[in-house]
Amino acid sequence: MNGAHALINTLVDEGVEVCFANPGTSEMHFVAALDGVPRMRAVLALFEGVATGAADGYARMTGGPAAVLLHLGPGLGNGLANLHNARRAHVPMVVIVGDHATYHKKYDAPLESDIDALAGSVSGWVHRASRTEDVAAYTTAAIAASRSGHISTLILPADVSWTEGVQADVPAMAVITPPTVTDEEMQLAANAFRSGEPTVLMIGGDATRGDGLAAAARIAAATGATLLCETFPTRLERGAGVPAVERLAYFAEAAQAQLAGARHLILVGAPSPVSFFAYPGKPSDLVPPGCAAQAVAGPFGATDALIALAEELAPGTGAPVASLSRPAIPNGPLTAFSAADVIGALLPENAIIVDEANTSGATLPAATAGAPAHDLLTLTGGAIGFGLPTAVGAAVAAPQRPVLCLQSDGSAMYTISALWTQARENLDITTVIYNNGAYDVLRIELQRVGAQSADAPGPKARDLLDLGRPAIDFSKIAEGMGVPARRVSTVEDFAAALTEAFAASGPHLIEAVIPSLLG
Amino acid sequence: MNGAHALINTLVDEGVEVCFANPGTSEMHFVAALDGVPRMRAVLALFEGVATGAADGYARMTGGPAAVLLHLGPGLGNGLANLHNARRAHVPMVVIVGDHATYHKKYDAPLESDIDALAGSVSGWVHRASRTEDVAAYTTAAIAASRSGHISTLILPADVSWTEGVQADVPAMAVITPPTVTDEEMQLAANAFRSGEPTVLMIGGDATRGDGLAAAARIAAATGATLLCETFPTRLERGAGVPAVERLAYFAEAAQAQLAGARHLILVGAPSPVSFFAYPGKPSDLVPPGCAAQAVAGPFGATDALIALAEELAPGTGAPVASLSRPAIPNGPLTAFSAADVIGALLPENAIIVDEANTSGATLPAATAGAPAHDLLTLTGGAIGFGLPTAVGAAVAAPQRPVLCLQSDGSAMYTISALWTQARENLDITTVIYNNGAYDVLRIELQRVGAQSADAPGPKARDLLDLGRPAIDFSKIAEGMGVPARRVSTVEDFAAALTEAFAASGPHLIEAVIPSLLG
Structure with a gap:
């Protein structure tokens, strides 16, 4: 051999x-x-x-x-x-x-x-x-x-x-084991929840699914703590019948508002909250002044720690869950916001959402909170070009489940050939490309730079964030790689295209032409 | 500031x-x-x-x-x-x-x-x-x-x-200087050329242009040495009016044939020849047995060393140059070989060829040897996805010169979005995509594996090198990124498309549908 x-x-x-x-x-x-x-x-x-x-x-x-x-x-x-x-x-x-x-x-x-x-x-x-x-x-x-x-x-x-060779025995090799949670850590956390002071429970790691979410929701309901989830969970179960958890916001200002006033921050499977990027004059560490942060478990073992805490703090209780509540399909122009409502209205049962919508996904969490139960995979490391490939892997792993890949235009171009693999393997993936013709998140960042410094963004700077010269035709690109595609610019057409794509098996791409958030 | x-x-x-x-x-x-x-x-x-x-x-x-x-x-x-x-x-x-x-x-x-x-x-x-x-x-x-x-x-x-700050003075920092050529090295090389024994002069680095080529050609003509160039020169000047130099072959067997019988191998700007990959039972070091290899200069200073050697070995001589001699546009089906002849027949004056044609470029050197003088940029490091981006940079650097990018299909998909930058900057690049529907070089390699081992390539192995399921439509992909494209499958259409693309400014893509070398 x-x-x-x-x-x-x-x-x-x-x-x-x-x-x-x-x-x-x-x-x-x-x-x-x-x-x-x-x-x-x-x-x-x-x-x-x-x-x-x-x-x-x-x-x-x-x-x-x-x-x-x-x-x-x-x-x-x-x-x-x-x-x-x-x-x-x-x-x-x-x-x-x-x-x-x-x-x-x-x-x-x-x-x-x-x-x-x-x-x-x-x-x-x-x-x-x-x-x-x-x-x-x-x-x-x-x-x-x-x-x-x-x-x-x-x-x-x-x-x-x-080379041919006889295989030797397996030598003992170091296995990487996650750190164990100590009784003292558990007791400190329990004391915080019982303190009567404003407390935030922030979960992450393996606690963003099933048992972990249920235990976290029970603790929050019983103690009055605010329940949050790390900004970019690996796999978040959510939707009707699942305990709901709000994610920590991406922009630091919004995250600070979510954490404001907390005296205790209990981290179970989540890292301590930090700004995604540093900004002049703004803090990197988002733990509010006067708040004690305490980590109870890392990404592995978070569910077990939450179950143990729930048994101590909320024995015999059940977890509140989200009810089925879809938005109506809206009227008006197709935008990132109306597209989110359409998705909330039409999401099939048991879907997997791969989310690299970036700025175009701002209202997606609210619009899909009461949709049928689904899994959400997010951009954990911030390295763009994640959506299309990750959808491939999710679809290979779960061939009986519909995959919905929500993909911003700029990020799509890093790994666009994933569409070909989707076609080759006939994977049941519906890809929505939000084509707003810009690196919109960077336009926002450039505006922030301009507001803070003497560098009012000029035409060269703005041009470097513009994807509209020439306009990218994602439908043609998808067809060139064997994925049937449709370009839509109205809510009605988007809803029709989404309905069709969900009804048919195999890969489909919908290019949603929407305005930039900044006009 | x-x-x-x-x-x-x-x-x-x-x-x-x-x-x-x-x-x-x-x-x-x-x-x-x-x-x-x-x-x-x-x-x-x-x-x-x-x-x-x-x-x-x-x-x-x-x-x-x-x-x-x-x-x-x-x-x-x-x-x-x-x-x-x-x-x-x-x-x-x-x-x-x-x-x-x-x-x-x-x-x-x-x-x-x-x-x-x-x-x-x-x-x-x-x-x-x-x-x-x-x-x-x-x-x-x-x-x-x-x-x-x-x-x-x-x-x-x-x-x-x-952050604002006053700029400090420039501290002295180490500068990387190329090693100098010693008189002894020069004399050893001169002695080899004068030995009367079979000698190969292999050039590379900065010697693959103008003065370096001329000096090398003079030495070869005067001493009877065989002149070769490293397999993947950074920038090789060639064509009518330029001293001609054959490149060392990519496949080790062919390179060994080129070097067979040499007793002296003088390396000026080129590394000592090694097999691109190792193969079972075949040597990595391609210097023939009994041949003494001697490096005279690294990639910098190679031209200077050659000029000095030429003055010593061939004083007062001129360099032989290639004459203008284009192939006729062939009859018959469009293949990698007939496409090369069409390119040789139609290449405009002063072109820059960026070559990532890989297997489809096998006969390109011969077909373009007598075309008008041009520069050839090659895949120096072997990391595919080089052609389309490098053409962008060459066109930005030399806006008055036509750039011809010869690009294999598999390699094109690594950096396909370069087409968008070509359109955005309106660069004068003609891209030929050789669409043979396969990783053809790997098909050849897989055949070699099969010939050497018990692993006769089966359907799974072959399928993993097949780009035809689904077929990639590069014309659609190019149009999706704003580059006008044309798909051709006959010699006549290829010649017409190439003529049109060279005549018009701005980027154009020609998708040449050709058979795999292995059928």
Whole structure:
């Protein structure tokens, strides 16, 4: 058995049966070995950022890792942005990066580069297999390490892949274990909730679903605490029948308003709130003055900690849940706001929403709060180009569920070839592109700069945030990659297109032409 | 003056007047400062790999650096593949990576990542400006370091950018100087040429243009040495009136045939020949047994070394040059080979060819050897997604020259949004997409694997190299980004489309539908 076979066999034996791949010559023995392992499904991406984003979406929906196959340092580089998001999402993932043969590296061939440095910047576990005999053991260790919410990167030299060898036993390797919650931490948190003082419970990590949400909602109802969720949850369950939780706002001013007056901030699975970016004269740390922040658990174990707290603080109570309440389909022009109402009105049962709508999604949480229960996947790391690829992975993971990908125009262009993989795999994804012809979030930021300094934004600055010269025709681009597309600019057409797309299987793209928020 | 103004003013004062940009919030003060410096031209890219590839093309044609503006670690990650190619091309480039404010980094906000590790993997010079007062000095140093053919990366925290400060004097900083050629090295090389034994002169670096080519051709003519050029020159001048040089082949077997029998290999500006990838049972080092390889100069100074050698070995001689000799437009079906002849027949005067045709370009060197003089830019680092962006930079650098971008289909999809920048800037670029519906180079590699091992490629393996399910319609994609496009599948239509595209200014795309080399 050569190294490639050992790798693929070990992956499927450990339950990793999907590989998102963009291979090259140094991975060709892996490719050649695929037919020998029927349980392994290989999904081709035309760009590495699509493969890594898809693996992120897959892991968010299954809880387990997918494998990703990348070609050398440049391939890993192309995949880094969505690996960054996956790292922030604390999802499991096994990244296999092919490298030159061990004996070839010293020649500094054109594609030689420092793979280890790149891998280290996003991975919780990095190893380089230098002998065929170790491949199975390293693969097992990589998978184990990933399961605690890390990216494991296994660098596989081509000769290790193609050489035959007997697999050695699995050596004991350090497993990354999440820190445990102490009794003292639990008691401090319970005391805060009982203090009678304004208290905010902010949840994140694994607590944004089912049992975690229920426990958090029970604590809030029983103690009067304000319940919030981290700004960018990995996977938030919400909608009718699910306990509702408001997310911390993206812009610091709005987040400060949500936290104002709190004396206690109990963090269960969520990091302490900080401004997404720094701004002149504004605080980075969003914990209000006079408020004591206390972390009870990290992203893993948050649900368990909340259940224990709920049993102590709200024994025997049930969790309040959102009721079914959809907005009406509005009249008037198609805007980001009216589009959100249309989505709230039409969202199918059991949907998965992948949200990279950015500014165009401002009212989406309210508009969909009473829609049928759904999962929401968000831009955990802020690296744009997340939506289209993550929708691929979510759809591969949950083929029976409709996926709705809400995608801003500027961000879509980073990983646009994900549409081709959607078509190739006939994935049930409805993509809405909000085409407002601008980097609207940066227009807002530029306005803020102008308000704070002598640099009144001039025509060159504004032009650099303008996507309208030339206007991008996403419908043509989608059709060019095999995804049926429709361009709409009225509420009626948007509603009709959405209804049709939800009714038909396979991928569909709706290009919603809307005005920029800034006119 | 704030840091952003100091940066931009220093760039233009030092002659860096183009910035390829994909900015984000942490770069908004840079954007706001642009209107105050009319001499700085900012060119927007929709993806960082387009910006870095464009800066590479710009530097290859001007010899001087462009600036590149990127957003944090994920933005740098997206730009790494084409930075890798630029590093291998030894071109100057100044990369500015915005970072979080200095005081904000400790909060580990969502976009926080290890920028320094990524920058270090491709840069010859990396500094982090931590005080506004140092920005001008660091910028000056970055530009100076880049001029010896390196990527200089300046990491600029947002608060350093927005804070006002008096600029300090420029401290003395180490400048990277290329090694000098010793008299002994020169004499050893001269002795080899005079030995009467089979000698190969392989050139690269700055010797693949004008004076370097002429000197190399004189040496070869006078001594009987075989003249070769490195496989992937940064910028090769060729065509009618230019001394001709054959490139070392990409596949190791073919390169070995070119070098067979040589007793001396004199490397002037070129690295010692190695196989692009390793293959089971085949050598990585392509220097034939019994051949002595001797490097005389690195990529800088190669021309000077050749001139000195020519004066010694071939005093008073002139260089033989290629004569004007175009192929006829062929009859028969449109293939990669007939397309090459059409290009040779129609190439306009003074063109710049950006070649990422990969397998589809196999006969292009022969077909264009007698075309009017032109520059050829090649895939120096092997990181695909190079062609479309590099054409952008070449066209910005040389607006009076027609640019012909020869682009394979698979590689095109990595940085396809470069077409939008081509349209936005109305660049005179004719792009030919060779649409053969496959990763053809990998099909060849997979065949080689199959011939060497028990892994006869099966349907899963072959499917992973197939781009035809669904077929990509590059014409629609191009039109979606504002580039007029035409799809052709006959020699006649290809010739007509090429003639039209060369005659009109602005960007045009021709999608040449051709069969896979493997049928």
